[in-house]
Amino acid sequence: MNLENNNPKLISPLTLAFVGDGVYDLLVRKYLVNHHDLHVGELNKMKVKFVNCKSQAEFAKMLMPILTEEELSIYKRGRNASPKCTPKHGTVGDYHSATGFEALFGFLYLKGETDRIETLFNKIVESREITE
Template sequence: MEFDRLKGKFTIQQVKMLNPLVLAFIGDAIYEVFIRTYLVDKNRELSVHKLHIEAISFVKAHAQSDFMKFLEDKLTEDELIIFKRGRNSKSGTVPKNADLQEYRIATGFESLLGFLYLTEQIERLNYFLNMIVCLKENNK
């Protein structure tokens, strides 16, 4: 499947109507691929196990919650609405290693990424993803 086939499939209005957990489903995948690609690029000599451990430090709910707290004041009105819809969604079970509040904020974060991806706001998506990488690098 070519990514070009996805171009123009969703209008902003259609994406706004999607369940925020569907947006989080997409956002989670986009975030995971970005982080894994970043880590492989920066650490080509690491084993898969060590790459996985590094990836966890970016993708766990606690980290996503911290990133979102840093990014929240940089959101547009539409982005903030999407984030809050995702954060306030009832998703069922919370992973045993996550606190409920952090998990909900992480879900809002993933919803935001899914929204930006599906609405083809790639520059804005890259802005946030690169800001996260810089934040993580500066806090090592």
Template sequence: MNESVVSEISFAKYIRNAFELEEVDIKTYSPLTLAYIGDAIYDVIIRTLLVEKGNAPVQKLHKRASALVKASAQVEMFHAIKDELTEQEMGFYKRGRNAKSFTSAKNASITDYRMATGIEALVGFLYLTDQMPRIIELMKLGLSKAEEN
């Protein structure tokens, strides 16, 4: 399926239409709300990649997914894509990074946790504004650069 078709049938838009939800101005969402949905979308993309690469025991899939979605991996993703972000995208990343969360990751520094929250907020923003092809473009870039290292 080409990217123009994907953007015409975005998952977020499909859900909004199916449940007759009104569109909300993206600027009204808190950065942590954007990170909340962005975390789920990021996870679905990683899990889809792993499952599509072949059937494997669920424990192995979970271990591989955890390695790719943990805070330090998301920090690597940010460093790989930061030069490709638009000013608006960087703004949503920074809003997420700077948000004061009342939770923290078990196995990450505060800095890594905040940067990961920034990535998740960026993904949430892109998802809720029906920009799935852009999410995929950035994640492909980030994952390919991570494989090089």
């Protein structure tokens, strides 16, 4: 999907979050593999600490000051969407913030803004080193 010729508002925020979940998960996995020589089980434990809704909500809050108006709008659309499931871990508020966070990453990916994705991800890594 190429968003350059389409109105991003036509794409469901939950669809953006679906894509963003995969994009963000892959970024974390890539980072872990490149920076830690551990067994897969240990890598997965570390990954979970960065992909859970509480952590994503914290990262979303941290990124707010550097988001563009468009990015903030996408985040809010994702945050305000009504997912059909309820969080197994974390609060409903964290879950909604995490959905906005994932929607932002999905939007940027589908728009082809990989440099911006890397910038945001690097801010996350700088704020909280991915360690055990």
